[in-house]
Amino acid sequence: MTKVAILMSTYNGEDYLQQQIDSIRVQNFTDWELFIRDDGSKDRTVAIIKENVHRDSRINYVNDVAQNLGPKKSFFKLLKNIEADYYFFCDQDDVWVKNKLTTMLNFMENQEKTFREPLLVYCGLRCVDGNLEVINNDFENIIGKLAKPYDRFIGNDMPGVVMLFNRKVREIFLKTNDYDEIEMHDWWIALIAAMFGKVIFIDEKLVLYRQHGRNTVGAGTNGGILKKFFKSGTLKKQDKLINVSFRQSRAFFEQYKKSLNREQRQFLRELMSCESSSIAQRYRFFKKYDLQGTSSLRTLVYKWLFIIRLTKILKTDYS
Structure with a gap:
């Protein structure tokens, strides 16, 4: 049953x-x-x-x-x-x-x-x-x-x-x-x-x-995406998203690398190498895999913060 x-x-x-x-x-x-x-x-x-x-x-x-x-x-x-x-x-x-x-x-x-x-x-x-x-x-x-x-x-x-x-x-x-x-x-x-x-x-x-004031995890504030990106503190939230998503990706690779196929392991190795790579190398990584977020604006902001600021972002404590 x-x-x-x-x-x-x-x-x-x-x-x-x-x-x-x-x-x-x-x-x-x-x-x-x-x-x-x-x-x-x-x-x-x-x-x-x-x-x-x-x-x-x-x-x-x-x-x-x-x-x-x-x-x-x-x-x-x-x-x-x-x-x-x-x-x-x-x-x-x-x-x-x-x-x-x-x-x-x-x-x-x-x-x-x-x-x-x-x-x-x-x-x-x-x-x-x-x-x-x-x-x-x-x-x-x-x-x-x-x-x-x-x-x-x-x-x-x-x-x-x-x-x-x-x-x-x-x-x-x-x-x-x-x-x-x-x-x-x-x-x-x-x-x-x-x-x-x-x-x-x-x-x-x-x-x-x-959506209410006591949500543990909510959908955020009302209004368009563009309006949100110009609100105070929004770029810091995007920095944090890059920080937590990168750390989560590293955890996924470490815990499942023996079960992933060759292509998946290669992608995650290249992603992990971005931590210590140059801006030009991070740009090539994003271009190679054409990573996309949930909107063109979210993708653009994530991409350029990742390329230009990743090393600094990963050294910052967002807790």
Whole structure:
């Protein structure tokens, strides 16, 4: 029997948690299990979880004594310990469109008829405010924009809530033995699927992605991309993105180099050599692989900061 696991990590989520759980319970597809690990909440989050466990046998509370791991390690702990055929990540404050599970699982199963390797599919989302009113946020337009596997080393176009991946992706994830240089759980899983299998975008907006003041990870401020790049502190954020993406790429290479093919190893070796190479060599690297971000402007900013400032960026502490 096929097992579908929905993995949720919570932290002080009492305001919106029940609405998210309700949107899962009314899905058209009903044969799922929800596993919720709380990351040390101080509000009524745990009480809400327990109320739902008593209400619905498909909901499981993962009572973990390890507190406040942060979202990355909390989700990884769930993924490491829950065995299933298919996995969804779930945030505590969004709302799922009623046919999200059905649409994504049907698409996945159709793909698996001809492709039996690690597979990840992801859908679009709609940005909304705390009251689920649609808001103008260009974040939703970057979903599905990364076309080539190597592009995923410089950016991520999928938050965890839009992802569905199969058991074979998890099997490769289980070989990960060091989480410290990984930026986020969803980005790492996307890299695994892109390097060892296939990533496919479903162009349907199946999640209401709630933006509010207490998001652990959000879509950022409203408004156009160009406007954001001229805001105070934006270039520092781009420097940080280069820093964390480079360190994450190095961690990926170190942990998986024996499993990568020759071409993939060559790409990552050349990427790692950029740390000590000249500006001209870094320019040639970017030109050779034609790395693209989620928009032409994001690509341009990343590219030139990477080429001109990489050595300085990697010496800076952004914690």
